[in-house]
Amino acid sequence: MGWIAIRMLTGDRVKFIGILFGVAFSTLLITQQLTIFVNLLLRGAAAVHEISTADVWVMDQAGRTSDVTLPLPATALDRVRSVPGVAWAAPLIRSGAAVRTPEGDLEPVTVIGVDDASLIGLPRTMLEGHRDALADPDAVFIDDVGSRKLFANGGAVGTRLELNDQRAVIRGIVDATPTFTGTVILYTRYSNALNYLPGTRNRLSFVLVRAAPGITPQALAARIGRETGFRARTSDEFADDGLNYIIENTGIPINFGITVALGFIVGVAIVGLTFTLFIRDNIKQFGALKAIGVTNNKIRLMVVAQSGLVGLIGYGFGLMLTVGFILGGTSNSDTFKGFYIPWQIPLIAAASVIVMLLLTGVLALRAVLNTEPAEVFR
Structure with a gap:
């Protein structure tokens, strides 16, 4: 049944590509923006990490970061x-x-x-x-x-x-x-x-x-x-102070958070709409399968197989684009010097893609499970 589900999905190339685009675009936006956000935050601690031999930084009580302090x-x-x-x-x-x-x-x-x-x-x-x-x-x-x-x-x-x-x-x-x-x-x-x-x-x-x-x-x-x-902070504590100062005193977290949220919402909208149209266009085929005895559980597995395929391909393509963007930026621009993709970010993007596909899959399944086998004869 899985092979039939995949053939149904890839048979309509326009909708198949549209679903892939939605997943890939959402993955790209989430991973790219989170990567830039994390690396910008880490630059708030760059001055501390640069001096690895120091265990403790001592400063005036009013000192907050390596750039915000009063002389001693x-x-x-x-x-x-x-x-x-x-x-x-x-x-x-x-x-x-x-x-x-x-x-x-x-x-x-x-x-x-x-x-x-x-x-x-x-x-x-x-x-x-x-x-x-x-x-x-x-x-x-x-x-x-x-x-x-x-x-x-x-x-x-x-x-x-x-x-x-x-x-x-x-x-x-x-x-x-x-x-x-x-x-x-x-x-x-x-x-x-x-x-x-x-x-x-x-x-x-x-x-x-x-x-x-x-x-x-x-x-x-x-x-x-x-x-x-005096105010004395360990190197790790003082590095965290630099990160927290940026979070608390700039609009960077809000701006990047909005962009990531929009990437997820746009992905859900594109994938959900395209997947729903795909199910609607193939409703008679699902009805025929139910008419010959295919159970609802097998129908669910078919939709899971279709979601898994587009999720895997779309996620991989979006992640590949992000890696290319970061590598290209670090190679050609000083603005991206030292940028890298933390291993947690691909996992966050993968979780977002899974949630996205679950939401769109549930909506699509409702139409399939409510389909009567007699639909094929109308």
């Missing part, structure tokens, strides 16, 4: 280092500035000042140049995305910039994950960052801490907060 006094570094259980602590400056390129263009940038001695806070991978070059006078490193943005024709290394009315020379290019703000990132030594950034009483953005052996980051963060009065 310079004495905060020594206070944190004096807390028992701290293996090492390093300073980090992270602040906005503006650079003027040799062409005279003005570009907003994020300046990150890393520890002079250990260079903790610098990305692990150098694409051009050497880490030791950051010790040169006025040396800065630029992230690869920012390099292509400011210097489309290449040749960034060795270029002189005007950073807040001071001289800065690009000595290397680092492989850094873009952040949610998407600004150009310049890395320099902590001592240089103090000169590049506007002077205020407090300059230190964060203290990066490594827990000593035998103490957990959670216990150390609680101890630092208790003994210093």
